[in-house]
Amino acid sequence: MEQKELLTVIVADDETELREAVCSMIPWKEIGFRLVGSAGNGLDALQLVEQLQPDLLLTDIRMPYISGVSLAQQVRELRPLTQIAFLSGYDDFAYAQKAIEYNVISYLLKPISMRELTEALAEIRGKIRRKFARLLPQKPEKSGWRELLLPLLLDGFAEEAQQDDPALRASLVGAGILAAGQERYSLTVLAIRLEQDGKNRTTPDMAYTVDMLLGKLCRSRSVYSGGRLLTLLIAEEEPRGLELAIDELRQSFARVLELRAIVGISHPFTSFCRCHAASREAVDAQRFAGESGIYHISQIAAESGTAQTDLSALLAPLDNLLRSGSREELEKQLVQSFGASSGTAESDSVTLQVLALAQRVLHTAVSPGEAAALLRRCRIPEPLFSISPPQELQRRVTALCLAARDLLAERRRDGVSLLCAQAMETIEKQYMEEDLSLSGVSEQLHVSPNYLSANMKKYAGDTFMNLLIKKRMEVAHALLTTSSLKIYEVARQCGYSDQHYFSFCFKKYYGTSPAQLRRAESERGGDGA
Structure with a gap:
């Protein structure tokens, strides 16, 4: 900057x-x-x-x-x-x-x-x-903890263990990942990708910035792998304020480096042996984040009503495009994928991999019954290669991928729309409560105030506070013109305990004071009589 x-x-x-x-x-x-x-x-x-x-x-x-x-x-x-x-x-x-x-x-x-x-x-x-x-990126200092953390996050060698053994704990303490004497801990993995104009700009030296920001919440250790940062958060208990810390991280990258941070969050876990599985969860959530820029893996199961599915990194370009790309980008990538293997022995294998990927991605958003119905609609046969020529099967798999992409985009919009609808419903029902606030409603909906505010502006056309003021002013106007309530009574029914502040807000909104409005209405009524 x-x-x-x-x-x-x-x-x-x-x-x-x-x-x-x-x-x-x-x-x-x-x-x-x-x-x-x-x-x-x-x-x-x-x-x-x-x-x-x-x-x-x-x-x-x-x-x-x-x-x-x-x-x-x-x-x-x-x-x-x-x-x-x-x-x-x-x-x-x-x-x-x-x-x-x-x-x-x-x-x-x-x-x-x-x-x-x-x-x-x-x-x-x-x-x-x-x-x-x-906040500017810096080259990481030499440290042995990266050599220990990378295999834990990227390899599944330790997953069969049920709990951390003393040797592993000693290594973690010696490397500075775990605090000495810390017996209880809650772990979370984040997958972070930094973009500018849709292009990946993530570099290893950005791990410094991430750890400095998240380190204010709890111990944070970030490594670079596969074009993204994987961050392990280590806290004594499940960290409170994680969404707020991620908001600060995303705002910092946007303000200082003009980069958009896309963040995926794993389930919390309590054994370092689960680091690999959690990193896969975080990567899956990060790919699903789309326009919101932040996604928790638990949202996938919550929104779909299905169990969490372990997604692979198979055909990464298609994976990303299925989740957050345009139809044109996805169709172009499918043509390239099928075209590269056309006429070769690998053609059937590519078709099978693309179909498997589409099914796995579908199961992050819909129930098994809905996925099966989509397969039938796109006429995917059983057995798979019972039709010819191969191009016809590829055409049907392409149709399935495009339909899956549309469904995922719709579900993302529906999720945000539902969130905004719940906030609007709260305004409709609780506008008369003086302490109604963005932070309070955000807490009720289990999202950060910044996340709710950004989506309210996009999907409801204005900020939460402006929408609340609009509702209060409309109710106040109706009460002032149709009821005999005193002005201080109208103010209280609209969430204002201070009549002077209510009058100030009303005049700012309508250009006239409550008393002036009443006089004008009375004069109009007298003229009509």
């Missing part, structure tokens, strides 16, 4: 004069920032962060509707890469220290002059740049 690129910033402060002075008097461009928004309260600030995804949020710690610390916590969940600088009175200093875990990069004491604030912001920019610089 170009070092001179401007960092984006949002300013939030309920003191209008101070906020406007900061926005207008700070020489933002000269000190390396671009001001993209400002807010007068915590809710508006959170809404802007979700929409604009800034590099820095400069906020007062005492904010209406959401306090600065609560705002920092929710920003951390939604946008882990966004750094936060607090403006605080002296009495709030100890209070602010508690929020360090929420990406608070600095806290500045009020009163503060514009010169002092400018100097402080220049220092903050330097801190953020240094954080970004630490």
Whole structure:
């Protein structure tokens, strides 16, 4: 990333004069920032962060509707890469220290002059740049743990063992993979592929960045193999916050290196003997991730209602295209695969392998009965080679592959659509609850706030918060024009305990206050009479 690129910033402060002075008097461009928004309260600030995804949020710690610390916590969940600088009175200093875990990069004491604030912001920019610089890939240091970890992840030699033996544990401790004296552990494998414009840009030195980011959650060890990174996470118990850590990883690669990270996650397991099986699970999940960019192997079984199927790496180009490619790309690859073996002794073998691959991929998304019905629809014979010429069988297998690809794409869309529909249903049913939030709904749906937010924008057309505000405002408008409820009663029924803030939001949304709307409706009613 170009070092001179401007960092984006949002300013939030309920003191209008101070906020406007900061926005207008700070020489933002000269000190390396671009001001993209400002807010007068915590809710508006959170809404802007979700929409604009800034590099820095400069906020007062005492904010209406959401306090600065609560705002920092929710920003951390939604946008882990966004750094936060607090403006605080002296009495709030100890209070602010508690929020360090929420990406608070600095806290500045009020009163503060514009010169002092400018100097402080220049220092903050330097801190953020240094954080970004630490994310750049580095050549891995020489270490014996890679020589031990690679066979565990890539070979199945240890899979027959039921538990780790003392010799293996000693080797793991000696290599620095397992902490000395650690008897209990929960393991997870991630498969990570970094792309730019659809092309694989993963390199071995990116393992450093992955381990630095995920190492904040638990012990992380990454190796490069087959055009992807395989990462083993070692925690004392199943790590909480894994999705949040992966969100930060994906945002970091996107912001600093302009790379899209596609991540597959295995089931958690408790024996190093299962590393190979877990790495296969993670690779399968990563191939299935598609547009979402992150996929947990357990989602496959959960969405299909079937047991997890062990997929092979057979015909890797076809595997990837079946899961996430276009029809045109898949059809072209099939023509090449069949064409290369045409007229040779390997022709039947290639056809059989392609059919086997299509069936295995199908079983990650549909029930055995649905898969069998698709085979019948595409007229796949039994026995397989009972028809001639061979080109006719290849044509039918091609039709099966294309149909499987379409079904998988539909199931992915259905899964995300179902997730968004559940979020929309929550808004419809719980809009009157003041504490309804993106992070709370995400927790109910077992996804990260960032993942839900991104998909809501894509499939529902707007951010979660904007959709919630839209629902509340529509209900408020209806109550104000059709009922005799007092304005504070309307506010409470729409999730606002503060009538003044409700009026502020209503006027911001409709361009008129609740009282003005009622007067206009009353005058229209009088004219009609």
